[in-house]
Amino acid sequence: MRAFDLDTELTAERHHLTESRAALARMRGRAEALFSTGDRVAGDAYTAEQLGRHMARRVKELADDPTTPLFFGRLDIEEAAYHVGRRHVTDDAGEPMVLDWRAPLSRSFYRASVRDPQGVSTRRRFGFVRGELTSFEDEHLDRGEELGTSSRILTAEIERPRVGPMRDIVATIQPEQDELVRADFGDSICVQGAPGTGKTAVGLHRAAYLLYLHRERLRRSGVLIVGPNTAFLSYISAVLPALGEVEVQQATVDELAGRVPVRATDTPDAALVKHDVRMAEVLRKALWRKLTKPTEPIMVSDGSYRWRIDAEPLRRIVDEARREGLPYAVGRERVRARVVGLLQRQSEYRTGNSPSEPWLRKMSKVAPVTEFLDAAWPAVTPESLVAEVLTDPPEGVLSDDERSAIRWAKPPRTVKAAKFSAADLLLIDEAAGLLERAASFGHVVIDEAQDLSPMQARAIARRSEHGSITVLGDLAQGTAPWAAAQWRDTLGHLGKPEAAVVPLTIGFRVPASVLTLANRLLPALGVDVPEAVSLRRDGELAVVPVAEPSDLDAATLAEVTAALAHEGSVALIAADEAVKRLRGHLDAAGIENATPDDVESEARVTVVPATVVKGLEYDHVVVHEPADIVAAEAKGLNRLYVVLTRAVSRLSVVHAKPLPGPLG
């Protein structure tokens, strides 16, 4: 009898899904019709373009992804049932068929509990396979039933094989995650979470949530996601579009600051100095020291009359503009405008008439005015300021050794010919920020933030000055030479020193056995962070010692081949210098393989250099010679911690050398 009831229920739910899909198709049809007639109804070209863009976006937002169901849950509140899904769907009369997961009512889907039922009598979660409903699971909160993390549907979602890019987690956001996702727009937050606790997922869902709640405001100012490298950004790039959000920008910090191409490489010592926050001070001083006190009057003739401004009022103008704290280039123009203002007043006094616009324009460009400006408040470009500092690093802030580390061995003949490094681009960006204010995004999500250098953090701060930020990271995974040991410093450089630091500790990726191995490294990493507790009991861990170093590659190949017998993605992670050789072995063995940058590839095996694996995950991970990964860089143990925490189901560690540090 009960089975029959369940069947009937499931049939009814499937029917509701079919109806909802049909309603969504009609919504899209209406949007498409408006899109094609938009330019005819709009009054002018500008309105037509605006409307066209709006409608094109709307059509995209209403796309139906047949591989995911339109709803994944249901709330019974009083007599009504509300289906919760990826976006609002309404019937032809405008009645809701599916509620957007971000709507206020949907919040109870994630947060209601027996202790605080929020009016919910039953919460239903749906199981699905490729967009079709296959099962459901009820929690009768009013009868004291609550599944929490023992939900079968949650477990199945966490344990599913990972294929392709990252997916959204709307169906199974956990209460501690939901609290972060729905934090107020104005709140900047920093999430410290062990590997696989869902930091990236939380950041992306928070972006989607804020866009839903503050759509107009954020459409104007924009939302930006900052990630560590392009492989990572392509891995996460499908999540927001799947949630209907198609207008979010993604960039690495290098891309943000990429005003000129990178054409030089720094020594490690030079890079260290250039990423140091004191470089901001060096640049600021080098810039403002260019101002000089006017000592000569300005004498201008406009053909009919001669005008004169004495040194004293000129000094006052420069001092005043300096005190106003404007960006340098804005200050220079302010001084010019005030000088022209004085000329204008003299002209009015003498002729009794207001001078014409062309006269004012001419006066602002005449040689005596420009010469005065070039002496008192010289024109500077970001590139010229940085070139100057690198040609002859000023004394006062840096030590002599540091100054020599960054000094150009052979200064270029012109600024145009200068070859700048990636770190120089940050200096140029800093200089640009001193000259002019950067436009600010409404919200910026920063992933893997533990690796930001102070100068990188400042580049982001300039772009989020008037907005809020979500900072995601794990101090234990810091591998950059300047990686933070505590969050306060980074948050200060990001311009949000007051942001709350919130921990996430439930691990959704890494199986308990694998996590136990990785956690052995934690005490050696020099940071104070809580360990993750894995929700997953199912994984496998194999440590494979190889007696003869010459057999190491063959043993690694055997592990990769064994992993291919299982469902899901396979990654071979190795020290960067071994990647090419290992790919050669795979090719020779006829095993199709790709690099993580190649998102289009169908190959099941990805060969990943240890330095780009941060943020990524694979079902089966084969790690090649951990000792070499550790030896390759100063923070090698932190790198190994990252490498060991990429596996969703199985981890094999193949080694001929002794296992490093606390693992040995």
Ligand SMILES: Nc1ncnc2c1ncn2[C@@H]1O[C@H](COP(=O)(O)OP(=O)(O)OP(=O)(O)O)[C@@H](O)[C@H]1O
């Ligand atoms: N509530 C959840 N339900 C289902 N899956 C989840 C949930 N939270 C996280 N996951 C999954 O766990 C995995 C790890 O999440 P994510 O990459 O966001 O973690 P992270 O904290 O950023 O990890 P890392 O620090 O290693 O980069 C992803 O596959 C994600 O989809």
